[in-house]
Amino acid sequence: MIRVILTDIEGTTSSISFVHEVLFPYSAEHLEVFVREGHEDNLDIREQLDAVAATSGVSVKDIDGLIAVLQRWIREDRKETALKALQGMLWEQGYERGDFRGHVYDDAARYLKLWSERGLRLYVYSSGSVKAQKLIFGFSEAGDLTPCFSGYFDTRMGAKREPDSYHNIVAELGVAPETVLFLSDVEAELEAAEAAGLRTAWLVRDGSHPESERKVMRTFEDVDTLLRNHFPL
Template structure:
């Protein structure tokens, strides 16, 4: 059965939704872990790095934490898969450079890119909302196996510019930032808590359930669900289709 929506914009989660969580955990996490130390020692004066370091110290409750202590905390948060904003910021810096060098190529499920291109062509705006930083999102879409997908995307949102993904207020911020009415937005994610928050903010929400993903067995509660993007039909009011 195809789920049909007439909306003006689709907002996409990445891990478990457009792309395999396993790729992020098995490829990107080790890549960043091996480079945290060098980033902290060589580029502590960079404004973005310095800001993230200050945020780590604040989260630790230790304003005097040195580089070794910060690196240890980052590694522990990686092990916990904690969605800490400074962790995501520093990962984003490292991943962006890795993608730019060609060390990394992002992953998308095979049903995703054709759907994104079709929705974009139909006049539907596409946005991304991920716990990964905006810098990481930009690099991810720019460095896909099918080339640069960033021109398909109108906006990028993370936990810093929008807020935590399981809080309705974050989705209200995105709606305001995009100038789109809540009932004209569709959110796609594999995480039930995020879907709940989007729906509470007045959005449409569909749970993506892909075998092998962390939330597959748990399910998506009482939300509409799809196994692939092929099962979702999106039409914009601006479309003549």
């Protein structure tokens, strides 16, 4: 029986366009000022810049060089933990100022609340930082959805296309892998989760039906039907 639902964000609970047309441009526009103003006094920013320097080989004293690396990583959509952490700090600023609200599909918000009320434990696993995850749900267009969730995982657990990442998550949760249902729009992530013993559901929100033998779901209502028919509570 399914006891835990682990969900991706981008393309699953939330639109890809919100991330790429709102969040990424915001971080690209405000990153330089944010880093320059905070790198001397803000320990969290300094810690992430140290990590950028270690990964890129650019001197930690070369602020111009570190900013250039970060801007390149944003353009490349690199899954670097330090970049994601800095973006999360920037997006917190944007959410708190009311510059934007987090996009969550209406059906996703409805079923996240419903599943939580039913007693399912809900977790997030996204390449965005835990801070960014909490922000998109905490400042969502549907209101504060963070009470629905029991916890959050990011790339510190490992890459989303690697089975070991899901082994790490299941070990931290302390549950049998077959009691976890992972939701994602990326088939390679589902394959990695399945290799670790998790159940999966493939959500394809937009576009034509992909050519695959895997069952495709369009909404969280479809996932709920799967739960009721195949994994009764």
